[in-house]
Amino acid sequence: MPRLERRPQPSKAMMFASPLIAAVLMLVTGYILFSIMGKDPLQAFWVFFIKPLTTSYGISEWLLKSTPLILCGVGLAIGFRARVFNIGAEGQFTMGAIAAGGVALYFYNTEAFWVLPLMMLAGVLGGMAWAAIPAFLRTRFNTNEILVTLMLVYVAQLFLGYLVQGPWRDPEGFNFPQSKMFTDVETIPALIEGFRVNWAFIVALVLVAVSWFFSFKMFAGFRMEVSGQAPDAARYAGFSEKRNVWFALLISGGLAGFAGMAEVAGPIGQLQPTISPGYGFAAIIVAYVGRLHPLGVLLGSLLLSLLYLGGDTAQMDLNLPSAITGLFQGLLLFYLLAADIFIHYRLKPKQSEPRTTFMPPPEPEGDIT
Amino acid sequence: MNTDTPTRPPRLELIGITKAYPSVIANQDVNLVVRAGEIHAVLGENGAGKSTLMKIIYGVTKPDSGSVLWDNREVSIDSPAQARKIGIGMVFQHFSLFETLTVAENISLALDSAIAPNQLAQRITEVSEQYGLPIDPHRLIHSMSVGERQRVEIVRCLLNNPRLLIMDEPTSVLTPQAVLKLFETLRRLAAEGCSILYISHKLDEIQALCDKATILRGGRVTGTAIPSEETRESLAQMMIGRSLPECQMAPQAPAETRLSVKQLSLPTIDPFGTPLKNINLDVRSGEIVGIAGISGNGQKELMAALSGEHPMPKGATTTICGVTADRLSPGQRRDLGLRFVPEERLGRGAVPSMSLRLNALLTSGTGDGLVNNGLISYSKVRAFAQDVIARFNVKCGGDEALASSLSGGNLQKFIVGREIAQRPKVMIVAQPTWGVDVGAAQIIRQALIDLRNEGVAVLVVSEELEELFMICDRIAVIADGRLSPAIPAAETSVEKIGLWMSGAFEDAKVEEVQHA
C-alpha cells in the first residue's frame, strides 16, 4: 500500500480537484454498474447525463430541479461552516410548503396580487419556525441539533399527510389526499412562457451572491467560520455560540422553507403527501460537494439536479430503477470525502522499509485533529 | 554519585538513530549509551528531538535508520508492549492515563500479564509503599492531582519490573519539595540496578541528579558530559550554543490598579475541573504579577473567568481599568483594554486551519478599523498581520501561512504580538513560554517586561518558577482553586513559593494581614 505523508500546507488545487475526482469516480462506478446490469455503459451515460439537456424543455427542468437544491444548499452550507448541523432541511422545506399552502388555501378566492408575496413570507417563516425548535433546544437545553432536526422531518411529513388527508383535502378531489390546485395568482410566474422553470431560480441565484458576500466579506461570516473550525478560538475571541446557532438554523430553515413554498407554488401547484424527492437531504450532499462555498453549491446543485433528471430518463429509456439516483448521490459524497484526504496528504514514494498499515505522519503539534 | 559508572555494562545503546518528518529532521545520527544503574540525562531545549528519541526507544515511533542495542544485542522495538517486555518503562510528560478509570484499571491496562483484580490492588499498595509513592488503587484518576497521577504512572512502570525507566520532563508537574522526593525515589531505583533516562531542559535538576548527560541540539548530539563536573554555563553552551539569555528589568513603582477581582468563587460545570474559591487579586499599572502553581489547580478556570469566556458568578466583582466588567463578554473586555493570551495556542489562541492574516483578525475585529460597518477590510488586516510578523520576528512563510504550519515558539510570538499590537492596558498571559525554544522565550519575556515598563498591568500564569522569578514584580500561588496573596518577588524564595504550591498559605495570609 502506498504511504501517505502530510503536506506542509493543504493543497488548494486539491480543494477544487477533489469534487471533480469524486464525480469521475462516480462515473467510473456507474460504468461498471451499467455494464453489470447488461446496459451499454456509453449509451446509458448518454441517456443519463446528456439526453436530458438536449431539449430546451430539458434545460428548463434541469434549472427547475436545481432551484430547491440551491436554496437549501446555500443555507445548509452557511450552517455547516459554523458546524451547526441542520440535517432536517427536508422538514423545514415541508413546513414552508405547508405554511405557504395554508395561506394559499385561506385566501383562495381573494385573487389579490399580495397573496403570492404573503405565501413567500409564510414559506420562509414556516421553515424558520421549524428550525427555531432545534435552535432553541440546543441553545437552551444543549440538545444535539442533528437528532432534533432529523426527527422533525418525520413530524413535518406526517403533519403534511394529516392535512391533505384531513382538513385541507380538496372536497372535489375524488378523495385523493391532496389540496385544491392553487390559482394563477398563487403560483410563481414562469421565467419563460411555456417552460416550468420560474422566478424562484433567479431568487436562488441572487441568494448565492448574497451568501458569498456574507461568508467572505462580512465579519459575521468570519465569526461563523471561526466557530466551525475552532470552537475554543471562537469562545476566546468572544463570538457568541448561541447567536451562531440561531443564525445558522434560522437562515437555513428560512431558505428551505422558501424552497418548499417555491415547489408547491411552482411545479406542483398544490399540497400533496409527497412534495419532495429528498431535496432537503440531497442538499446536504450539495453543500459538501460544493465545498460549503456558495458558488460550489450552485455547481453541486446543477450536478445533483442532473442526477434526478437522468434517473427519470434512465427509467423511461433503459428501464433502470430511478432509485439509481440516490445511489449515485451517496457514492458522490463518499468519493468526495475519500478524495479530500489528498487536500492534507500526498502520496509518498515507497520506502525500502515495508509497511503493512498506513500511518499518516504527525502534525507539527498534537495528536488529535 | 557513582564514580565507577564507565565500568558498568551498557544496558541500552543507540547507534546512528535518524528520524525525519516531512518538515523537520527530529533526530540525526544520534548515539547514546546508558549503563546499568545509571541515571542518564538527555538534555536539550524544546524541539531538540528529545521526545522523538524517547518514543523510538519505547517503540512508539520507528526510526528511519540506526540500531538499538539492548544488553549488547541488537533489538527492534516495534511496540510499547515489546519495550515493556524487555524491561523498558516510560513515564510520559503528558500522562497516558485514563481519567474515568481507577488507578488499578489504569495499571492493569499497561500490564502485559493479567493479574486478578484483588491481587493487583495489593501489589500496587506494596510497590507504592516500598518506593514512597503512596496511592490508593481504587481511586478514579480524574479525582487526583497531577502529582498523584505521576505516582500512578511511575508505579505502573515499576510493576513491570523495568530495567530502564524513561522519565520525560517529570518535574514540571511537581512542587520543588516533591521534586526532591522524586529524586530520592529515582536514586533508590538506580541503586537497585535500574537505569534511568531522565529527559529535561532544567540544568540545575540534571546537575543535582544525573550521573551522565547526553546533550541534544537541533536533533543532533552536541556532547556528553558528567553534569556534576560542568557548570551551568558550559551545559547551556552545549544545549543552546550560547549562554542563557537574561532579561533586562529595572525596579519601578507601580501606579493605579487596572485589574481587580474580588471574592471570585466559581463552581465548575466540568466534572474534571477545579472550582475557584474566594479569589482576590489586584494588578497595577506598571507591574508584572505572576501566578505560580501546578497545573490543574484552577488556572484554567481563573483565566476563563478573567477573559470573560466563562460568565462571572454572582457575588464576585471584576473591574478593568475602573469599569465594572462582571457581565462583559470577551469582546467587551477587550474594548476596555484587557488582552489575553491563552495557554492553548492552536485551536484557542489561533485557528489552526486559517492563515496568519485571518488569525490576526481573530481578536482585532473591533480595533483599528480592520472591520468597518461589519465589512472586513482585507488590505488593513493584511498590513496589520505583516506588521505583527515583522515586529516580533515571527518566522513563517508570510501572512498567508497557516497557523498550524508554525513552530510553537513562532506561533506564540505571533499571538503575543497580535495582542500587544492592539495596545493593551491589561495583559494576561498563560504559560507564555511553554514548549517554546529559548530564543523565542527570551523575546516573549522581554516583550512582557517592555509592556510593564510602558505602564501596562501584566498578569502571567506559569508553571515555571524560574521564569516567574525572572520577570515578576509580585508572585502569588494558586492551589486547589484558592489564590495566595501576591508578595514581592524580591522578598520570597523558591522554597517558600514551593511550600505554598501545596496549599500551605492560609497561615501566611493571616500573617500578611497582621503586617499590613
Added chain:
Amino acid sequence: MSTEQIILILVSVVTAATPLAFAAFGELVTERAGVLNLGVEGMMLLGAVIGFAVAKDSGSLAFGFFCGMLGGMGMALIFAVLTQHLQTNQVATGLALTLFGAGLSAFIGKPYVGMSLTGLTPITIPYLSDIPVLGPLLFHYDLVVYGSFVLLFALIWFFKSSRWGLIVRAVGESPVSAHAIGYPVIRIRYFAILFGGAMSGIAGAYLSLVVTPMWVEGMTAGRGWIALALVVFATWKPMRVMVGAYLFGGVTVMQFYGQGLGIHVSSQILSMLPYIVTIVVLVLISRNPKTILLNQPMSLGVSFYPRS
C-alpha cells in the same frame, strides 16, 4: 379490554423494541470506542433489504438474517475505512452512510417491492409456553428477541468485568494514551464499528423479516436515528438502552392500538409520537451538561491517527 388484547399489545411492544435494542447496542459499543457513527439508519436499511432479498430467494430466514448482518457490516466497513484510515469527519461520513444506504437499499430492493414472505415464527417451549398469560408473554417469542437479552447481559459483563471491555473504554476515553501504552487503537475501533454495523444489520433484517415481513423503501422510518438518541438517553449504559428501547417500543405501538385504547386522533398524529418523544427525551437528558460530560466517551467523534 380483554386479557388477550393486553397480551397482544405487550407482545407487539417487544417486537417493536427488539430492533431498536439491537441497533442501539451496536452503536453503544461503537461509541464506547470513541467513534460516532451517524449511519445507523443506512446500515439498518441495508440489513433490511439484504435480509429480505436473501430470505426470499433462498427461502431461509436464518440465512437472510445472516446476510442482513453482513450487509450492515459491509456498510460499517466503508465507514471504518473512511474515518479510520482516510481520517474523514465522522459526522459527515455518518450522514453520507445514511444517504448512501437509502439509495443503495432502494436500488437493491426495487425487484422485491410488493413481495411478502412468512416471517420468523415464535418458538414454543414445551410447558412454559402453555402457561396462561405468562406463557405467551414470556415464552413465546422468536430467537432474536431472546438474543437481545443475551446480548444485553453479555454487554453488561463485557464492559464491567472483561479486559477487552476495559480496553474498549480506554480507547474511547483517550486514544492518545491507549496508543502510547501500545494498544492498536485503529484496529480496536474497526472492530467496534463492525460490531455496530452487524447489530444494525440484524436490527434492519428483523424489521423486514419479522415486524413487517416485506420490503418497503425507507422502511426503517427513522428508527436508526432513534437508536442513536437511545444511546444518549441511556448515558452509554446497556441496561438503560434496553429500558429505553422498550419505552420507545411502547410509544411506537401506540399508533396501532390508539384507536382501540379510545384515543380518537388521526393515525398520522399518533405516528408522530415516537419522534416527538425522542426529542423530549433528548432534551431531558441533555438539559444538565454534566450528565453528558460525565458519561459520554471523552473522545467521541474525534479523529485519531497514530504518530508513525
